[in-house]
Amino acid sequence: MTKSDSPLRIVYAGTPEFAVPALEALADSPHQLVAVYTQPDRPAGRGRQPRPSPVKQAALARDIPVHQPQRLDAEAREVLAGLAPDLMVVTAYGLILPRPVLDLPRLGCINIHASLLPRWRGAAPIQRAIEAGDPESGISIMQMDEGLDTGPVLARYPLALAADETGGSLHDRLAALGRAHIVDCVDALAAGRLTAEPQPEAGVSYARKLDKAEADIDWHRPAIEIERQVRAFDPWPVAQTQWRGKALRVHAAEALTESDSQASGRPGEIVAAGREGVLVATGSGLLQLNRVQLPGKKAVSGADFANRGVAAGECLGAPA
The missing domain is CATH 3.10.25.10 (Formyl transferase, C-terminal domain)
Known part of the structure; x- marks a missing residue:
């Protein structure tokens, strides 16, 4: 068995419900999910008690080690390096990955983003696509760099928007699309069958965070x-x-x-x-x-x- 055929040591980073299906797909694959990174527990509900993120709950249910650093500082990076990951897969994690983290895994860090990049970079691509009347959306799997969703794209998977599409329905459909394709994409990346293509300058738009x-x-x-x-x-x-x-x-x-x-x-x-x-x-x-x-x-x-x-x-x- 060649190195490209061997199971990868993968670290997964994500926080909200949107990131759970891809986590589950990787956990069910031949690859080794050595750890999950997610945001620290946040106060929620009437009692404002700390509540674990959906990704943390999914990881613990599968006995996957969970790390929740406040920031990816030198101490956190040392812990990450000790995991010796071949690849880091990121989906709506919520922390910016500094250059030392991006360079740490052998195959770098890839991100599942809920739009057809360069359309709708930023925090709320699902809602902005519907609000703007876009005929389609999809997911992009990109090689991460230090910019805001600016990295070269490894694969795009389009999805036509329904006439009655809502933020909730598109969220679920795109999360399922990530689950359906992430393992094949990881396999192809490990085998050297994917080429990262720089995003074109034309068509860039930004999905600003939703405000109540x-x-x-x-x-x-x-x-x-x-x-x-x-x-x-x-x-x-x-x-x-x-x-x-x-x-x-x-x-x-x-x-x-x-x-x-x-x-x-x-x-x-x-x-x-x-x-x-x-x-x-x-x-x-x-x-x-x-x-x-x-x-x-x-x-x-x-x-x-x-x-x-x-x-x-x-x-x-x-x-x-």
Whole structure:
């Protein structure tokens, strides 16, 4: 057996749920997963008790050693070097890998990124792709360098976006895509069958981190843009507006074409409320509210919301 055919010693670095499927695929492969690196436990829930990351939970369930350094300083790098990894696989880890770490494994460090690079470098590629109305997304597996998702790409796996794609559904589909391809990609890299191609300068875009303040709906925007915002921000931070002074979370909505309704009104005005649900005027077109939620209540359909006394002529959003 040649060295390229031998099982690799792999260190996996990741933190959120998105990183779990690829971890499981590598753990089930012939390669040796010698350790998992993940973010330190963070306070969560009402009691603000420290909670392990999804990746830590998955690793412990498989008896894989877990390391949680606050930073990859000299001490942490010494521990990592002692693991003698051939390769480090990174998926949404949350810490920047300094040059000494990038150079430590024999085959370097590779990253599973949730976009078709160079489109949507950065923290929130899944949501920004939906928000922008992209027809496709996918994952890129790249050789890491010191830049922000700037390394040369080893492989791309595209995925068409569904018309009703949400941040949650695309998250799950891309995580599954990473699981499906990471082992084959690692095998091909070890055998020298992959060539890293530099990212083109054209088409670079940045997916800035989601901010809860972005959840507020601006009814002056076109209906199709608001629909994309609603889908992109489900399940977090969830698009919202105000109704009768209360926060109204919008979990699902649909932009209607002009032929769907002849009703019109000023931005934010409810133009119809009844058995077919609630229709709201926007800066261009109408938005049908399909699933909404009031504080302390369960999410309900637009028709059920209409039955709670919603009246045509009311306006959604903060008072002018």
